[in-house]
Amino acid sequence: MNQSHFYNWYKLTVCVTNCCDQKCLMCQAPLEDKNTLNRSIIIELIRFAARNGFKEFEFTGGEPLLLGGMPELIDMACRSIPLVQLTTTGLRLNDALIERFSRYRNLFLLLPVDGIGETYDSIRQMRGGFERFDSILKKVLGADIPVVLNTVVQRKNHHELHRIYTYFSSRAIMFHGFPLIEHLIGNDRERLGPDQAEAMLSELGRIEDAPVLGRRPVPITHRLRQWYGKRLYDPGTTMHSGVRCPVPFRNLIVTAAGFAIPCWQHGWRLDEGFRGLRVRNIEAVVNDKRIQDEIRSAVGESGCRGCATFCYNWDADVQHDIYGSRTERFREHLLRKATG
Ligand code: SF4
Ligand code: SF4
Numbered sequence: 001m002n003q004s005h006f007y008n009w010y011k012l013t014v015c016v017t018n019c020c021d022q023k024c025l026m027c028q029a030p031l032e033d034k035n036t037l038n039r040s041i042i043i044e045l046i047r048f049a050a051r052n053g054f055k056e057f058e059f060t061g062g063e064p065l066l067l068g069g070m071p072e073l074i075d076m077a078c079r080s081i082p083l084v085q086l087t088t089t090g091l092r093l094n095d096a097l098i099e100r101f102s103r104y105r106n107l108f109l110l111l112p113v114d115g116i117g118e119t120y121d122s123i124r125q126m127r128g129g130f131e132r133f134d135s136i137l138k139k140v141l142g143a144d145i146p147v148v149l150n151t152v153v154q155r156k157n158h159h160e161l162h163r164i165y166t167y168f169s170s171r172a173i174m175f176h177g178f179p180l181i182e183h184l185i186g187n188d189r190e191r192l193g194p195d196q197a198e199a200m201l202s203e204l205g206r207i208e209d210a211p212v213l214g215r216r217p218v219p220i221t222h223r224l225r226q227w228y229g230k231r232l233y234d235p236g237t238t239m240h241s242g243v244r245c246p247v248p249f250r251n252l253i254v255t256a257a258g259f260a261i262p263c264w265q266h267g268w269r270l271d272e273g274f275r276g277l278r279v280r281n282i283e284a285v286v287n288d289k290r291i292q293d294e295i296r297s298a299v300g301e302s303g304c305r306g307c308a309t310f311c312y313n314w315d316a317d318v319q320h321d322i323y324g325s326r327t328e329r330f331r332e333h334l335l336r337k338a339t340g
Helices: 039-051 070-080 095-101 118-124 129-142 161-168 194-209 222-233 282-287 289-298 316-338
Strands: 011-015 056-060 083-087 107-112 147-150 175-177 251-254
Touching: 011 039, 039 070, 039 282, 056 070, 070 083, 070 095, 095 129, 107 129, 118 129, 129 147, 161 194, 194 222, 282 289
Parallel strands: 011 056, 011 251, 056 083, 083 107, 107 147, 147 175
Antiparallel strands: none
């Protein structure tokens, strides 16, 4: 079967490197074997996304800005794909990069901010880190670059989520997400347990009830809070059903080790000859009948048991909010740029 009938592509996420210049307490990346994608593979992926009508292309890491020539790759993606996301700590953005990125009409930054002041510094193990982040964020917003903030809910910040929300609520942020830390990215030490559930749920409730300032979308819903709670009381709870899961048909991820996988969570078969881009090209991988059969079986009755994804993709309403409001914010942003 041709991929145009099998897939309904939306987003291609490319983890260009898992190297990082940070040592966040909750992250496993600093402990992993170091891998960086070859530049020719990244270029092939940008062309593939453009040819196959992907709506979004994400560069992520580790820290993607550690990769030499990243601005040129971003140029290329911005010229050929409708929406381009750069997920970065922001700490490596200098005036020249901010000026360069401000010229794109379709680039937005996803910046992690897991605390303010001391909390940020202790999670990043970096004295003065928050002050630096905040001053860079002001410059980025001053240059009218669209920004999405992401706060991973974890032990060190679970009791001050409302404070983090409030700190940024008057800024021109497109979207502020509060995903729950999961074993996938998280160091177990920083994961929340039943003892933290009440405080965390109450903080999220305060955000849900807070007056919306400047129409900035924060996707906290009653249902999301309920599931976060269930997840903490019973870590076996899956928030996202595996049966008929749309994710493997809509999204494609390429890991820093060069494997093309449909989602982060399922135990996809990883071997070079099967889905390794160092050995096969991306067209060959996604069109391989064995890959498509594996996806069919993952979303079937006895396939994947579902996941507790930290990315909100499991909740159709929230996903609709995210993509809907993002599109709306982009429209406003473009209009503002066009009218000077
Ligand atoms: S969370 Fe992100 S910035 Fe922090 S160590 Fe992991 S990859 Fe680096
Ligand atoms: S792990 Fe299963 S339910 Fe979760 S995104 Fe992947 S296929 Fe869907």
